[in-house]
Amino acid sequence: MPLISFTDKGIFCAQGNFYIDPWQPVDKAVITHAHSDHARPGSQSYLCHRDTLPLLKLRLGPYNYQTVEWGEKINLNGVTVSLHPAGHIIGSSQVRIEYKGEVWVVSGDYKTEPDGISGVFEPIPCHTFISESTFGLPIYNWKPQHEIYHDIQNWVRSNEVAGKTSVLIGYSLGKAQRVLQALEEVTGNIYVHGAIWNVQETLLQAGFKLPAVNRITPETPKEAFKGSVIIAPPSADGSAWMRRFSPSSTGICSGWMQVRGNQRRRNADAGFALSDHADWPGLLQAIKDTGAQKVYITHGFQSVFSRYLNEIGIDASEVKTEFGTEDEEASTPTPEAAQ
Amino acid sequence: MAEHDNDIKQENPSLSPQVGRAGGMAEFAALIFSLGTSTKTNDKLQALSTYFSHANEKDKVWVIALFSGRRPRRTVNGTQLTAWCCELVELPVWLFQECYHTVGDLSETIALLIPDNKDSSTYKASHSLHYYVEQFQQLEKGTEQEKKTFILQSWQELSSQERFVFNKLLSGTFRVGVSQKLMVNALARTVQLEPNIIAHRISGNWAPATTSFEQLLSEQSTQTDFSKPYPFYLAYALEGPLQDLGEPTDWQAEWKWDGIRGQIIKRNDQLFVWSRGEDLITDKFPEYTILQSKLDNGIVLDGEILPYNDGQVLNFNVLQTRIGRKNITKKNLQEAPVGFFAYDLLELNGEEIRHWALSERRAALEKLVASLQLSWLQLSPMVTFNNWEELTTIREQSRSLNSEGLMLKRRSSAYQVGRKRGDWWKWKIDPLTIDAVMIYAQKGTGRRSNLYTDYTFAVKDGDKLVPFTKAYSGLTDKEFAQVDAFVKKNSLEKFGPVRTVKPELVFEIAFEGIAASNRHKSGVALRFPRISRWRTDKLPNDINTLEDLKQMLELYGK
Ligand SMILES: [Zn+2]
Ligand SMILES: [Zn+2]
Numbered sequence: 002m003p004l005i006s007f008t009d010k011g012i013f014c015a016q017g018n019f020y021i022d023p024w025q026p027v028d029k030a031v032i033t034h035a036h037s038d039h040a041r042p043g044s045q046s047y048l049c050h051r052d053t054l055p056l057l058k059l060r061l062g063p064y065n066y067q068t069v070e071w072g073e074k075i076n077l078n079g080v081t082v083s084l085h086p087a088g089h090i091i092g093s094s095q096v097r098i099e100y101k102g103e104v105w106v107v108s109g110d111y112k113t114e115p116d117g118i119s120g121v122f123e124p125i126p127c128h129t130f131i132s133e134s135t136f137g138l139p140i141y142n143w144k145p146q147h148e149i150y151h152d153i154q155n156w157v158r159s160n161e162v163a164g165k166t167s168v169l170i171g172y173s174l175g176k177a178q179r180v181l182q183a184l185e186e187v188t189g190n191i192y193v194h195g196a197i198w199n200v201q202e203t204l205l206q207a208g209f210k211l212p213a214v215n216r217i218t219p220e221t222p223k224e225a226f227k228g229s230v231i232i233a234p235p236s237a238d239g240s241a242w243m244r245r246f247s248p249s250s251t252g253i254c255s256g257w258m259q260v261r262g263n264q265r266r267r268n269a270d271a272g273f274a275l276s277d278h279a280d281w282p283g284l285l286q287a288i289k290d291t292g293a294q295k296v297y298i299t300h301g302f303q304s305v306f307s308r309y310l311n312e313i314g315i316d317a318s319e320v321k322t323e324f325g326t327e328d329e330e331a332s333t334p335t336p337e338a339a340q
Numbered sequence: 341m342a343e344h345d346n347d348i349k350q351e352n353p354s355l356s357p358q359v360g361r362a363g364g365m366a367e368f369a370a371l372i373f374s375l376g377t378s379t380k381t382n383d384k385l386q387a388l389s390t391y392f393s394h395a396n397e398k399d400k401v402w403v404i405a406l407f408s409g410r411r412p413r414r415t416v417n418g419t420q421l422t423a424w425c426c427e428l429v430e431l432p433v434w435l436f437q438e439c440y441h442t443v444g445d446l447s448e449t450i451a452l453l454i455p456d457n458k459d460s461s462t463y464k465a466s467h468s469l470h471y472y473v474e475q476f477q478q479l480e481k482g483t484e485q486e487k488k489t490f491i492l493q494s495w496q497e498l499s500s501q502e503r504f505v506f507n508k509l510l511s512g513t514f515r516v517g518v519s520q521k522l523m524v525n526a527l528a529r530t531v532q533l534e535p536n537i538i539a540h541r542i543s544g545n546w547a548p549a550t551t552s553f554e555q556l557l558s559e560q561s562t563q564t565d566f567s568k569p570y571p572f573y574l575a576y577a578l579e580g581p582l583q584d585l586g587e588p589t590d591w592q593a594e595w596k597w598d599g600i601r602g603q604i605i606k607r608n609d610q611l612f613v614w615s616r617g618e619d620l621i622t623d624k625f626p627e628y629t630i631l632q633s634k635l636d637n638g639i640v641l642d643g644e645i646l647p648y649n650d651g652q653v654l655n656f657n658v659l660q661t662r663i664g665r666k667n668i669t670k671k672n673l674q675e676a677p678v679g680f681f682a683y684d685l686l687e688l689n690g691e692e693i694r695h696w697a698l699s700e701r702r703a704a705l706e707k708l709v710a711s712l713q714l715s716w717l718q719l720s721p722m723v724t725f726n727n728w729e730e731l732t733t734i735r736e737q738s739r740s741l742n743s744e745g746l747m748l749k750r751r752s753s754a755y756q757v758g759r760k761r762g763d764w765w766k767w768k769i770d771p772l773t774i775d776a777v778m779i780y781a782q783k784g785t786g787r788r789s790n791l792y793t794d795y796t797f798a799v800k801d802g803d804k805l806v807p808f809t810k811a812y813s814g815l816t817d818k819e820f821a822q823v824d825a826f827v828k829k830n831s832l833e834k835f836g837p838v839r840t841v842k843p844e845l846v847f848e849i850a851f852e853g854i855a856a857s858n859r860h861k862s863g864v865a866l867r868f869p870r871i872s873r874w875r876t877d878k879l880p881n882d883i884n885t886l887e888d889l890k891q892m893l894e895l896y897g898k
Contacts, residue, residue, distance in 0.1 A: 138435075138438060138439050138442060139429070139431055139435065139439060139453055140439045140442065140443060140449065140452040140453060142452065142455060259452065260442065260443050260444075260448070260452075261445075261448060262443065262444050262445070262790070263790070266790075266791075266817070268817075270377070271377075302438075305435065305438045308434075309432075309435055312432065
């Protein structure tokens with residue numbers, strides 16, 4: 002029996018009797034991060050990083066939660082479990098599992114470039130590595146964060162000159178906080194959608210420092226948006242709710258914006274390839290840094306990516322999971338891989 | 341002929357130029373992307389005129405050339421570009437193909453795969469637009485190795501955005517979502533000339549590499565280049581009821597012919613034939629050579645090149661066998677005979693007469709055509725009618741004459757430049773339609789590269805389904821997304837990029853014409869097929885039959 006197996010409830014450690022990011026209710030769930038495809042309700046108990054806790058409470062409600070710090074080791078039936086920064090969103094962690102000298106690491110979602118908010122991704126040496134592959138194609142090669150921020154700032158300024166309200170579309174948990182970071186330097190007049198407001202309040206209460214924002218309510222007068230910058234989640238894009246910002250210009254922040262066709266299909270005025278996931282070089286580097294002898298590739302371009310890894314001498318297999326339905330993973334159907 | 345769709349639309353900052361870069365190619369790429377970003381005509385006009393007031397002279401000439409359909413010829417093919425890119429970035433070809441399937445555009449795939457040279461100390465400034473385009477021209481005769489060396493070098497010295505535009509130019513797939521008219525208007529703003537004067541000066545036969553901006557726009561240009569056609573006057577589709585046009589007696593009606601709009605020019609003892617796309621096609625129509633001796637110097641005819649035999653206009657499909665052929669054989673001439681239906685006279689005795697009233701030009705044209713006595717050179721016949729109701733009835737005969745409908749021209753109208761409302765209108769007949777079921781689906785390209793948007797349709801033949809056409813456009817983005825989801829759930833088999841799908845979705849296919857074809861299983865080929873609507877109210881059993889198609893062929897396909 003391998004230390005970790007892939008079951009229809011999720012990634013399972015039989016010896017420790019726990020699941021990682023299970024997609025059905027289980028006794029014990031270890032949670033990598035608070036995105037809804039990785040953190041689902043109904044389990045008896047949850048283990049997560051301290052910074053993930055408030056977000057889990059916000060999204061799942063009251064449950065039996067246990068928190069740890071990064072690197073803190075806990076023992077589950079003889080199995081040593083620890084969490085390590087994944088750099089994806091606030092609190093996001095990789096899960097290291099060790100039993101009798103054998104080490105597995107489950108990456109969850111990760112990003113290798115430090116973003117200044119989410120913790121710095123840490124390569125963990127292991128025998129077996131389970132990696133995501135949301136952007137597992139060589140066309141995904143991100144520009145450095147500061148350059149993308151610069152693009153966003155320039156865009157906001159040019160909208161201002163044209164007398165338009167800038168509306169930036171990004172996921173409420175993760176992307177929205179990074180967009181705020183970029184905006185901080187150009188404006189203090191920011192309005193956010195309720196979903197983003199909820200995350201913001203939760204993070205502020207947990208002690209995170211974030212630029213001040215205003216909540217958009219049905220009562221907010223239309224004039225208030227003039228000269229402001231709006232942050233809204235993808236679900237609001239194209240809805241009647243957006244009309245109140247007119248005249249406005251819409252910019253989407255997502256790794257998928259790397260390809261012009263996606264940007265056009267989403268009917269955006271601008272696209273910023275700002276992603277919370279590792280790009281192609283990031284994925285390759287992360288995998289090599291673990292020194293793993295065996296790699297399992299989950300959600301994303303798993304078949305293409307694992308084929309390539311095998312060709313360059315890394316033993317890789319693809320694994321079907323039910324991840325990849327929140328955040329950027331969900332916004333564009335990944336072609337062959339998703340079917 | 342079909343006009344090209346907007347290919348370069350929104351700005352993608354991930355393809356944006358590096359900070360602080362200047363120079364020809366960077367400026368040009370920025371222009372192309374900003375034209376793509378703006379949806380308003382005025383913004384595009386502004387971007388172009390700003391470009392024209394700053395860019396270097398030689399680049400401007402090339403921009404005029406590129407925006408008026410004078411694209412450089414393709415010097416390398418996609419297979420070569422793919423191989424070289426794979427070699428440069430050390431990736432296997434299959435992985436490149438995966439990327440291409442996701443991106444949907446070869447030029448963009450390559451632009452994204454090659455990393456930008458981020459080290460500014462070794463970063464070379466890219467050259468000007470004219471440098472690259474003229475290199476392409478020289479490479480036409482070069483060896484494969486020479487082409488490769490130049491292209492690899494260029495890829496590495498260009499930024500991602502420049503590389504994309506470079507690849508588009510290189511692979512002959514360069515399109516701009518800007519009409520020639522808009523470009524001319526922008527130019528007019530910068531050089532202080534009337535747009536119609538510019539339009540005329542930049543028409544005709546000139547080589548961008550050896551023509552300077554000065555020469556191109558100077559008055560002499562029209563005098564030294566005898567081949568220059570006039571810009572075509574084009575009509576919009578009729579917008580309101582006929583009655584709004586006023587008195588029927590003020591209007592001349594003609595059939596709208598479906599051929600190749602062209603100008604025949606005789607000047608300086610030479611004959612030139614131009615198509616509306618501003619291609620010089622004199623060689624393609626040896627039938628017209630006799631006009632070289634028969635026409636006086638200083639004559640320009642506007643008309644339609646049509647498949648024509650024994651007093652009959654034939655199906656457009658007949659002409660298609662001749663288009664695109666390098667050499668026209670005797671056999672082609674026999675199998676696809678052509679005529680010329682003259683619409684208008686633009687120059688007579690060396691004098692430009694576009695400002696004359698149509699009635700006057702028509703009278704002169706009638707005299708000229710009558711004097712020539714050539715069976716294949718016909719006046720486009722006038723349709724006589726006494727009132728609008730009568731004309732409406734007459735229009736019903738269009739299809740049986742292989743015409744697309746009617747043209748309405750104000751008798752007092754001058755021959756204008758480009759597409760204009762008011763004096764000329766086209767009044768096309770409704771398309772033919774047939775209900776069919778979707779049986780194959782394939783992913784789109786460009787903006788729809790991740791969606792199944794290209795479908796093949798079938799009609800019933802007993803209990804079999806016979807594929808008869810592909811159709812692309814015509815659904816809304818929302819409908820495309822729904823059909824895409826259906827395809828993903830209901831695909832039966834996969835052949836390369838093509839999925840066979842459960843025959844369940846019924847669509848109404850509209851088309852302009854039908855012709856017999858032995859290249860198609862169904863025995864018919866449709867002209868301009870497109871999806872007119874999704875018949876969610878119909879079941880696969882309700883679709884039309886092969887027999888129905890054959891009847892349409894019998895009625896309209898001759
Ligand atoms: Zn996530
Ligand atoms: Zn995920």
